[in-house]
Amino acid sequence: MRTPALPFPTLLAGFVAVLVGYASSAAIIWQAASAAGATAQDIAGWMTALGLAMGVSTLLLTLWRKVPVLTAWSTPGAALLVSGLQGVSLNDAVGMFIFANALIVLCGITGLFARIMKIVPHSLAAAMLAGILLRFGLQAFSALPQNLWLCGSMLLAWLAGKALAPRYAVVAALLAGSVAALLLGDVNATAVHFAVVVPRYIAPHFEPALLLSIGLPFFLVTMASQNAPGFATLQASGYRVPASSTIVITGALALLLSPFGVYSVCIAAITAAICQSPDAHPDPHQRWKAAAAAGVFYLLAGVFGGSITSLMAALPVAWIQMLAGLALLGTLSGSLVQALAQESERDAAMVTFLVTASGLTLGGIGSAFWGLIAGGLCFSALSLARRA
Template identity: 75%
Template sequence: MRSAFLPFSALLAGFVAVLVGYASSAAIIWQAAAAAGATPDQIAGWMTTLGLAMGVSTLAFSLWYRLPVLTAWSTPGAALLVTSLHGLTLNEAVGVFIFANALIVLCGVTGLFARLMKIIPHTLAAAMLAGILLRFGLQAFSNLQQHTLLCASMLLAWLVCKRLAPRYAIVAALIAGIMVALLKGDVVTNEIDLSLALPAFISPVFNGSALVSVGLPLFLATMASQNAPGFATMQAAGYRVPASPLMSATGAMALLLSPFGGWSVCIAAITAAICQSPEAHPDKAQRWKASAAAGLFYLLAGIGGGAISSLLTALPLSWIQTLAGLALLGTISGSLVQALAKENERDAAVVTFLTTASGVTLAGAGSAFWGLVAGGVCYAVLSRTRRA
């Protein structure tokens, strides 16, 4: 590809977007797949499917619309799966993926997205997300007790880089952690496999309880915490894109790839902002080239999905947990700010947050579902009381 068509600044922005995306959440995807009972080979196949799916969709949207449109997996959704898939079989997990993605397609085809977001108070959706992610934030610091050197070095690298170059803070923590793990001999290199990992078909099983307790919160978390911010990011950068076609296309792709581990394809927000910035290209109309470059790097990451999965398997679990927690700090703080933004809805939001964070399971339904139920009841009762 000629440099005149793809300037170095656009190429670099695309590379950084993919690097930050993988560095900040690949560890969470690995934990989610492991929670579903996937074997290391199956996890590698999932990473291949996700990389290729994001590469094809990002490249196609960028070339078609000539706009910097990036796709990503749902990091908040992955965090929810880590805490919610225990006790389910891998086949039941695939059934959950299909159910959630079918609802996303329905929202895209019918244009129900805006109306759905009005039904569920935004404060409660944000509180549910904060409750889901609380565990990850705690893990970023709880590992200090037994893995002091590794976790402290990652925290220090993150803090220093957050002050000097915030965009690369997670990358700095990742590199620092790997270096310390290598020096301590905590990396199991004999298990690293660089061969191509082919996705395997997993037949779905639809468990009604799992669809309600996991599938519905997964759908809500994906829509409220990934797709909505993704579209808001593009609008803030001055790019207008049709929401329904993009949502239908990404949902349909994820729906088709769910049995192969492609459980989520969404509109990116944080990584998309990298390709939508002036650093990517001085000409706003040419910044789609940065997202097109990101699509190419996604494809390369998909081909190397087996290597990425092997690396995550070889590294200490404390490294994965600390990296995931640091990557989600911004999302946790942002969710709490949104959850507590409206004074007259704070009580309901706090109930949602605490119920979700408690991990309670009732009647087969997980805490994320009951968090919305408990918060919704409080919201309805308190709102009626205030009106009276």
């Protein structure tokens, strides 16, 4: 019997990769856009633009290289934006997106990707990310007493998923929470509608303090916590792709579409592993078809970005907070492990973590930047003391 050109497990892998990506972080993007004062219509446009950008980039890189290269938005970057964009206008947010994506393109053109990652100690970058993500974990569980049945069902479903099928734990929490919200009558059915929303152009405005306090940490988080693991996942799966040209393509696409809400286009890690595994196809040379299928599903998700946004708006805030917290739990714990792995760097990493998590603002510059500065000073002083 002839093997089909696109076996069902390969097609399913592409669908699951996109589903997990959206389930894991669509709620976080919603919070980030809302923090900048975006309306539901604006957010729908952002989701449309992001879906189309990821679909185009995934198909372009995968079909060009015949390698399962899956792209994604930066989930850690979105988490940083939730706190960083509080009280910031959409025009300033777009200016920051352009600034960060321009730096990413510059890294690809000059080949500075690896070098820049060496400037900031990995323990400090991980500690900064952990400080940014801490609020999501606290936010998720602080909503538990007032929403016991909703949040409790999501937590139990996530726990069962972690025990039985870890890859789909967040999807299980999403489904359980949706069912619980329906049964409890917490779903605003009138907000659900199916429509195609055209992204709106937002003129950028460049505020130097915001570029420094949000744009620079956002750039570092995106490169260290999204692009670097994405390339590592490709290499671990036995696939080699040129880093510089790939970064230029994803960064340039994000730069071009930044005024429409595309804050980042990165190399995926967790969702990409679904398309790069033997479950997607027994032949490693055929697994690119799973990523190509994911690219098509991304395009479909982009076209119906307005529908996805209306579903998010119809669900209670506690559902969004719990889902975001559970989705980022693994990233938070992994960041803490990396931050504290080296005993000689722990003190500096803890200073970075605590200053970042504190949410302080000095001179109009946010805590992520000051966390890195404080941790860097401690790191340098303690390193000099040890050498002396």
